[in-house]
Amino acid sequence: MTKQMNLPKNTNMKLDAANTPSDATITNDEKTKETNEKWSQDARIHEYGSAANPDMRPIPVLLHPAELHEKGETRIIPFDISDELDIDDACTSPNLMASFLRIRVGDSINTQACNATSQAFYVIRGFGRTLTRNEDGVEETISWSSGDMFCYPCTRFEMIHSCTSADSHGGAAIYWIHDGPLMDYLGASPNVRKFEPTLYTNSDIISNVEQICHATGDCHQKNRLGVLLGNAKCDQTKTLTHVLWSLLNSIPANSAQRPHRHNSVALDLCVSAKPGVYTLMGKEIDSNGLIVDPIRCDWTTGSVFVTPPGWWHSHHNESEDVAWVLPVQDAGLYTFQRTLDIRFVDDELELFKAGRIRGSAFAITNKAYTEMVNVGATVQTINACDKNLSGHKRVKRVISTEDLLSSKRLK
Incomplete structure (x- = not known):
């Protein structure tokens, strides 16, 4: 979809190793320093927990x-x-x-x-x-x-x-x-x-x-x-x-x-x-x-x-x-x-009652997934417990305030 950049035909993209400046020379070169500073101006490093789901303007009902x-x-x-x-x-x-x-x-x-x-x-x-x-x-x-x-x-x-x-x-x-x-x-x-x-x-x-x-x-x-x-x-x-x-x-x-x-x-x-x-x-x-x-x-x-x-x-x-x-x-x-x-509510309720919460509805969708659960299909679970009934270790999960029931929900 994007336009291809056309380089000049005579451009030689190879560097001659014998004429390549040393690392020290490159580092101390003023022009290189300026380029490093320019390229660093827009760099941003975010803490993952606060930035993984960024606060963006919601799409309104209009x-x-x-x-x-x-x-x-x-x-x-x-x-x-x-x-x-x-x-x-x-x-x-x-x-x-x-x-x-x-x-x-x-x-x-x-x-x-x-x-x-x-x-x-x-x-x-x-x-x-x-x-x-x-x-x-x-x-x-x-x-x-x-x-x-x-x-x-x-x-x-x-x-x-x-x-x-x-x-x-x-x-x-x-x-x-x-x-x-x-x-x-x-x-x-x-x-x-x-x-x-x-x-x-x-x-x-x-x-x-x-x-x-x-x-x-x-x-x-x-x-x-x-x-x-x-x-x-x-x-x-x-x-x-x-x-x-x-x-x-x-x-x-x-x-x-x-x-x-x-x-x-x-x-x-x-x-x-x-x-x-x-x-x-x-x-x-x-x-x-x-x-x-x-x-x-x-x-x-x-x-x-x-x-x-x-x-x-x-x-x-x-x-x-x-x-x-x-x-x-x-x-x-x-x-x-x-x-x-895309998910339909009755399929999701049926899965929930069967003790399943799926991550994606792609490929195994709706009734097909529900029927697989009914015949004994299993999915990997994550639980705060150290071990399940078979003795295998499960992944521990750190609980955040978003996972807690709100006072409104407890009423």
């Missing part, structure tokens, strides 16, 4: 309301919370930037994300087309309508989005996400297309959801009823791009989807919801699998909310209609790194 794209002039409406995260460049999460595009009927708007490896566009409302240029500079145009999604790889060209008609609010609305903040953080610029431009039509997406529902017949029992949007170039990770991940998830009427959690930040677009649909989220779950002291985020069609990494969250639909949500995450990258660690 809302980007639909009202922003339902009225006003044609414009880009960024969901920029970089000030909340103490990050210099605009972002919605450390790795991603999300925005609304409002395009009045008959208008066009240009978008450009030169430093992004991946861009995703989901059509919230309206009909239109997008014009851009391919790698050879040749113009290409696609048409889109409500519910369509298209992804675009790194490009130096602008993309021109035009609205031809809209059923409401006088214009189209598009949810636009890209991974420019990740590249900004790395100080890198993409120069290789990792995938080709990809279009997902609403009819194809909904058709696949319906096929799954009819084939299984257990819609109300599934923790997630929806489809992951993948790409032929991401066959291993099954993700939208090598960085982005997206799911179109439906919650049946008068039902709830039990809590789950993952390490990626979710930027959730509420595609469709009637009053009475909401998400509960929090840092902890109790012994019944309920979220402790949850934050409630009510869904409104066309709005986006942030789900912090590692937080347990559950979806609830107390209305009489199916609700739909489209989370977009940087989970393509996490999945590739084997660090997504």
Whole structure:
């Protein structure tokens, strides 16, 4: 992904041992001393216990309301919370930037994300087309309508989005996400297309959801009823791009989807919801699998909310209609790194009751791990006791105040 440094062809990188100065000469050389001092200026050495889990700005639960794209002039409406995260460049999460595009009927708007490896566009409302240029500079145009999604790889060209008609609010609305903040953080610029431009039509997406529902017949029992949007170039990770991940998830009427959690930040677009649909989220779950002291985020069609990494969250639909949500995450990258660690509450409770707390949900996931425990599989344990029942020594663990039950927990 990073550009290769090209050295001059005549540069001789070998040193002649006979002409190499002695260690003493190098040490006493003033220019070398100056270089040592310059290179040492940014060096920092931290005590491990206090710095291993640094105190960073937490990712907040925030809302980007639909009202922003339902009225006003044609414009880009960024969901920029970089000030909340103490990050210099605009972002919605450390790795991603999300925005609304409002395009009045008959208008066009240009978008450009030169430093992004991946861009995703989901059509919230309206009909239109997008014009851009391919790698050879040749113009290409696609048409889109409500519910369509298209992804675009790194490009130096602008993309021109035009609205031809809209059923409401006088214009189209598009949810636009890209991974420019990740590249900004790395100080890198993409120069290789990792995938080709990809279009997902609403009819194809909904058709696949319906096929799954009819084939299984257990819609109300599934923790997630929806489809992951993948790409032929991401066959291993099954993700939208090598960085982005997206799911179109439906919650049946008068039902709830039990809590789950993952390490990626979710930027959730509420595609469709009637009053009475909401998400509960929090840092902890109790012994019944309920979220402790949850934050409630009510869904409104066309709005986006942030789900912090590692937080347990559950979806609830107390209305009489199916609700739909489209989370977009940087989970393509996490999945590739084997660090997504997605967990579902009932699997974790079952493991806990069996006396097991796993370190990672990668590879041996969910039911597969639970079934292994049930048939007698064991994992290495760490206990303050000197020996276990078989007489083998166990690793002693130093207890910190973080491990102690708080007064609130003891009530």
